Amino acid sequence: xxxxxxxxxxxxxxxxxRATLSCRASxxxxxxxxxxxxxxxxxxxxxxxxxxxxxATGIPDRFSGSGxxxxxxxxxxxxxxxxxxxxxxxxxxxxxFTFGPGTKVxxx
Amino acid sequence: xxQVVESGGGLVKPGGSLRLSCAxxxxxxxxxxxxxVRQAPGRGLEWVSSISSSSSYIxxxxxxxxxxxxxxxxxxxxxYLQMNSLRAEDTAVYYCARGGTAMVxxxxxxxxxxxxxxxx
Numbered sequence: 001x002x003x004x005x006x007x008x009x010x011x012x013x014x015x016x017x018r019a020t021l022s023c024r025a026s027x028x029x030x031x032x033x034x035x036x037x038x039x040x041x042x043x044x045x046x047x048x049x050x051x052x053x054x055x056a057t058g059i060p061d062r063f064s065g066s067g068x069x070x071x072x073x074x075x076x077x078x079x080x081x082x083x084x085x086x087x088x089x090x091x092x093x094x095x096x097f098t099f100g101p102g103t104k105v106x107x108x
Numbered sequence: 109x110x111q112v113v114e115s116g117g118g119l120v121k122p123g124g125s126l127r128l129s130c131a132x133x134x135x136x137x138x139x140x141x142x143x144x145v146r147q148a149p150g151r152g153l154e155w156v157s158s159i160s161s162s163s164s165y166i167x168x169x170x171x172x173x174x175x176x177x178x179x180x181x182x183x184x185x186x187x188y189l190q191m192n193s194l195r196a197e198d199t200a201v202y203y204c205a206r207g208g209t210a211m212v213x214x215x216x217x218x219x220x221x222x223x224x225x226x227x228x
Contacts, residue, residue, distance in 0.1 A: 001170075035214040037153070044203055044218040045145075045153060056216055088153050092213040095167040097143075099153045 002027055002091050004100035012108040019076040021103045023089035028069045030093035036065055036074045039102075040085045048087075049074060079105070110134035110217055112187075112204045117222030124194050128222060130187035130204030135217075138162075138182040141207030143215050144189050146200035146224075156202070157189065158213050165211070172198075194226040 003026040013019055023034065032052035037045040047056040049065035052072055062077040076083055084107050089100040116128040130142070144156040157178040158167045166178055177190040187204055201223050205215035 033212070033214070037215075039153075044220055045215070046218070047214060047216045050208075050212075050214040050216070086152075090153075090155070090214070095158070096169050097155045097158060097167070097213050099145075099155055102152045 001096055002029065002094060002098055004089055004091060004098055006087075006089060006100040006103045008103060009101075010104045010106060012106055013079055014108045015079050015081055017079050019074075019079055019083070019105055021074040021076075021087055021105075023067075023072040023074070023100050025070040025072070025091060029072075029091045032068050033091060033093035034065075034067070034072045035090045035092065036063075037088045037090065038083075038085045039088065045088065076105075110206075112206060112217055112219040114202065114204045114219045114222040117202065117224045119225045119227065120194055121228050122195055122226050124226070125190070125192045126194065126224060128189040128191065128202055128204075128224075130189075130219060132185045132187065132206070135206070137180075137185040139209050141209070141211075141213055142178075142180060142187045143205045143207050143213060144178060144187075145203045145205055145215065146198075147203070147221075148197075148200040151200075154200070158207060159187070160211065161209065167213075191224070194224075196226050199225050199227065 034052045036049040039045040053065045143158045201221040206217035207213045
């Protein structure tokens with residue numbers, strides 16, 4: 001089983017700042033099958049990035065993903081008020097298709 | 109509008125059974141893989157099970173293997189999760205989520221979820 005570790009656990013930033021979230025896998029994620037999701041309280045998750053770097057439909061270009069192998073990054077170039085949420089990474093390269101524990105981005 | 113809508117959640121005693129359903133609309137259901145994901149109160153997301161478009165490939169988390177069964181009916185545009193031998197730790201909101209095509213299992217369309225509580 002691939003274990004995903006996300007860091008930091010919480011990121012406290014101000015609107016307009018840049019956010020860099022890390023997702024590290026315990027073994028290589030095949031085909032870079034790594035996705036990022038955003039979840040706000042009381043809502044279902046929303047797909048942001050798939051295939052490590054491809055933006056999902058309708059996702060603003062301030063969200064970008066990078067990485068391969070075991071190290072992946074989600075970058076939010078300039079935080080908007082609606083971006084404060086919890087972010088999860090998920091690998092779907094091999095079953096079980098595990099999620100990371102999440103990074104909470106909150107307002108400083 | 110592309111959407112999936114879960115139903116079938118509720119309160120069940122430990123050891124009991126429940127069957128969740130997910131109705132899909134607005135897209136060609138038969139070509140997409142489908143997934144179940146759950147979230148216990150105050151916790152993160154936990155992948156539960158996935159099924160390929162033609163039901164040829166089925167995957168389960170170890171935590172539910174042997175107790176839960178995923179299935180689909182492409183003629184009815186529906187996904188199911190049969191949950192048996194429920195435990196307190198199965199208490200969660202269960203989300204149905206559309207996967208990709210081919211053998212790709214990211215999740216791009218999510219329902220609002222249905223709550224399952226296993227408690228005496």
